[in-house]
Amino acid sequence: MLTVPSSSATLVLSNSFGCSLNHKTSINCLVYANLFSGFHRFRNSVHFRVLISTVEHGFVLGHGLDSCIESFHDDDDDYDDDSDGDEGRFSRIRVSGRNLECGSSYLKQSFDDDDDGGGGDDDDEGRFSRIQDLGRNLKGGSSNLKQSLTVSRAGEDKVVYLEERDEEELSKRILSLSRTNRRTSALMLLRSMEMSGLRPNLHACNSVLSCLSRNDMLDDLLRVFAFMKRSKILSGHSCSLVLKAVAKHRGSDTALQMFSEWDVKSEMSLHFDSVVYNTVLSICGKENNWVQMKKIWKSMKENGIIGTIVTYRVLVCTFVRCGQYEIAIDAYNEMLKNELEPGSGSDAMHAIIGACAREEKWEMALSVFHSMLKCGLKPNLVACNALINMLGKAGKVNEAYKVYKHIRSLGHVPDSYTWNALLVAFYRAEQYTAALQLFDSIQKDLNFRPSSYLYNTALMCCQRVRYWEKALQFLWKMEKSGITVSTESYNLVISACETARKPKIALQIYEHMTFKKCIPDTFTHLSLIRSCIWADLWDEVDIILDESTPNVSLYNAAIHGMCLRRKFESAKKLYIKMRDIGLVPDGKTRALMLQYMRKRT
Incomplete structure (x- = not known):
């Protein structure tokens, strides 16, 4: 006791x-x-x-x-x-x-x-x-x-007597508690300061908001934010933290509605800065809501807020992702107008190159590419391929080849899309021999993977320069590599033989084509008919016409060739046969036959 x-x-x-x-x-x-x-x-x-x-x-x-x-x-x-x-x-x-x-x-x-x-x-x-x-x-x-x-209001409803009256000292304690994730203690100390008529500083309040957001305590976060509004302890960072938390727990629509309500209230809009707008734009970007994003971007400019690199990165990437390429280019131009460097925003740079490719603005795309290299960024292979293809369409084959040279220095390995884009660039620039030389070097590359696109582009070049032997080699390599040879590929080889005046070779390819059970089309028969006409192989012409489905283009071509070779009687017979099977000749065919009839009379 x-x-x-x-x-x-x-x-x-x-x-x-x-x-x-x-x-x-x-x-x-x-x-x-x-x-x-x-x-x-x-x-x-x-x-x-x-x-x-x-x-x-x-x-x-x-x-x-x-x-x-x-x-x-x-x-x-x-x-x-x-x-x-x-x-x-x-x-x-x-x-x-x-x-x-x-x-x-x-x-x-x-x-x-x-x-x-x-x-x-x-x-x-x-x-x-x-x-x-x-x-x-x-x-x-x-x-x-x-x-x-840990439930809502766990710390706010409790207060303690504060012997310490120094607001800065108490704010430091709140800051320390929030950083160490002691949310209940931080809330209780903040509530005690409020009840004691003391005012915590902005840094401490924002730290509490961040702590509550990390711990998914949205209700407590909103109550602390309401206290900050009453005490006029606000900043753009405070608004940004609240918007992020609301978007996470109640959806982007609720967050956007909250922002709209703040925008109407002049006292709240005074705290809006680029951080707040970047947060709202990011919320729109996650939902691909480019319409609302465009409105917020317009409001941002009207309020005199200058965007940051983050602003334009979000704008460009979202607009490109939503297919709004022209608006994306406008956002990029505004970024350059505000003298902002791309920095580490390689995703935005890649997106703008893709947008330029869609809009066929090769000069801007090339400028963006060089800007990335200047900033130490590495354009990815997709961006390089898009740029090569774009330059090839514009006839800028030298610039396209320079971009191709940069690919290996950037650590990328060219793929089929890279090589095909460059081959097409040479073809469009009518540099057929250079294209074939490039294709020969490509075949020696260890990373070369045969594809019908590459071979067809090479066959088109062979057709233009009458390299029928090389075309046959490519056809043989295609079949050997296991690639399914299409009708288009056979047509290109036959057309190369036609331009080289090798009709018998063309007929052999035609026989091989049918043996491989590849169905010929109108272009196949047209090329064969023209080849046989120039070689005076009239019997073969008749056989081709009989084997093929009646087609007005085939009969017109045969009649034209016979007239040019002065085979008027054969042309007349074929013309009568054409009319008998219900085919209507074109104007040129009728004109040739009328001219022949006048000479006969």
């Missing part, structure tokens, strides 16, 4: 637990000895007042009281009033009562049973046995209680 004669101890218990205990009360619990020895020395300190508030709010109860008072007692000898020490003690108070909050009402009822402050040892022992039982019962439910501390 321990008798406590100190009246100061009675005062401590009276203030701590909301009851009046007689100074003659006998206490049979070691926790009271710790309580009196600690509070007797600290009753006028900040720790005493913090503990009083924490007990009143249900922080320190039952078995958690021992560790709490022990921490106060151990800190007595080396006590100093620096911020780090107070913060550590405040943390221990919170941790000590973390598992016992739900027992506050029961404990208060236990102490309120003795209304007149009297009672003997048996009553006190009974009360403290109930406290110990309560602590044991709560220990098993610590996991549920810990979860309850």
